[in-house]
Amino acid sequence: MKRAPAGAADSSKGAEAAALVVAAHGRRGILARTDGARLPYMIRGRHLRVVCGDRVHFTAAGSGEPVVVERIEARENELQRLSGRGGQPETIAANVTHLVVVMAALPLPDLYLTDRYLCAARLMGAASALAWNKSDVAGPPLAELALYETLACPVFPVSAVTGDGIAALRAWIGSGTGILVGQSGVGKSSLLNALAPGADVLTGEISLASDEGRHTTTASVLHPLPGGGGLVDTPGVRDFAPAIPERTAISSGFIEIEEYGRQCRFTDCSHLREDHCAVQEAVAAGQIDPRRYESYRRLMNLVRQAEGRS
Ligand SMILES: Nc1nc2c(ncn2[C@@H]2O[C@H](COP(=O)(O)OP(=O)(O)O)[C@@H](O)[C@H]2O)c(=O)[nH]1
Ligand SMILES: [Mg+2]
Ligand SMILES: [Zn+2]
Structure with a gap:
């Protein structure tokens, strides 16, 4: 693994530099600079939570010390x-x-x-x-x-x-x-x-x-x-079940349901039991795969139960 030469970080002391988080565990991990150098980092304070893929800005600490992550660039997702x-x-x-x-x-x-x-x-x-x-x-x-x-x-x-x-x-x-x-x-x-x-x-x-x-x-x-x-x-969470943010967003996660859903009578149609629902009609006409629609239905029910508990 390529490491920055000792002291290289010191020359930028005070100034912020940007890098990518390539390993994260708790308050420590490793950053990769665009030149390929890899720098151990640490996080001060409690407000920052850094994950792999984050682009961050850091400042140098004392020589031999991990650099300090100061802020995270806005995440695309x-x-x-x-x-x-x-x-x-x-x-x-x-x-x-x-x-x-x-x-x-x-x-x-x-x-x-x-x-x-x-x-x-x-x-x-x-x-x-x-x-x-x-x-x-x-x-x-x-x-x-x-x-x-x-x-x-x-x-x-x-x-x-x-x-x-x-x-x-x-x-x-x-x-x-x-x-x-x-x-x-x-x-x-x-x-x-x-x-x-x-x-x-x-x-x-x-x-x-x-x-x-x-x-x-x-x-x-x-x-x-x-x-x-x-x-x-992400060892240990490899077999994760993804979080779905909210029930009303689910139809946008199914490309064909989103497409047909634009023709539903109600803009907030759940596509489950409304009349004049273009999605249910497309399922009946064989234009939407019934098993995909069943996936949508199950996910809607799952999230409703979760929302009911919270
Ligand atoms: N025949 C065959 N076995 C594989 C292949 N890829 C993985 N395996 C085997 O499948 C099992 C599970 O693999 P692993 O990579 O640990 O799966 P993970 O739990 O999804 O990370 C191991 O016994 C592997 O040797 C493959 O392409 N062909
Ligand atoms: Mg595995
Ligand atoms: Zn509908």
Whole structure:
């Protein structure tokens, strides 16, 4: 790992410089400057909460000391999950541009969960794709997944074992900031290592650098991709269920429901039981996939129950 020469940070003492958060755990982590140098940082005070993907401004501390993060640039978006504590949304990464839902023949795909991830991605303004992993064992169920190609969500058959399809998936992420999500066991860790070789090693070095080895499994890391861009890895919350901000936003997370919904009689139509609902008519006419509509319905009910509790 490239480190800034000792004393380099001192020359900028007092002045603020910008950098990207590439490892975050609690009040410490690592910044990457645009020249590639990596600087351990710490946070003073209680008001700042920094996550991977944040662009921050820092000032130098004493030589050999971590630099101090002073402020976070406005986030373009936040990826949130529901935490165990009271179901409060917890931000796990910022400025994510590409969300990849990983699936495989085993564990059995859960398309409702897939739709929920896709909804979260769309609401946060990130592009999304499906990666069908373990294609060395079983290819993608094309009939079922072809639907997603029509919903602005490309499908990439890949294998972390043979390397098939990895280049295409890597090209799709481009110079963006990606994240791999999906059920436990589908191969997210394996794919991370196929896409960002050495990711395991880097995670180890970062835990040493931040002197928090015991927290290795909970630090989140933004791994650089060869040639540009990066992949966020959040051990321990990899298999997260995404937080959906509010019920009225859900229809905007389903591209086809949003499209047909523009023709509903009521602008605040829930598309569940209103008369003259263009969405329900499109489902009846076979223009909207009934299983996608069922995903929408379930998510609406889920969020209503959550809102009822709070
Ligand atoms: N055959 C096959 N097995 C894979 C592939 N990718 C991952 N696996 C296996 O699937 C299991 C789960 O992989 P892992 O990366 O830990 O999944 P994660 O829980 O999503 O991070 C491991 O036993 C891997 O060896 C693949 O492309 N082909
Ligand atoms: Mg894993
Ligand atoms: Zn409607």
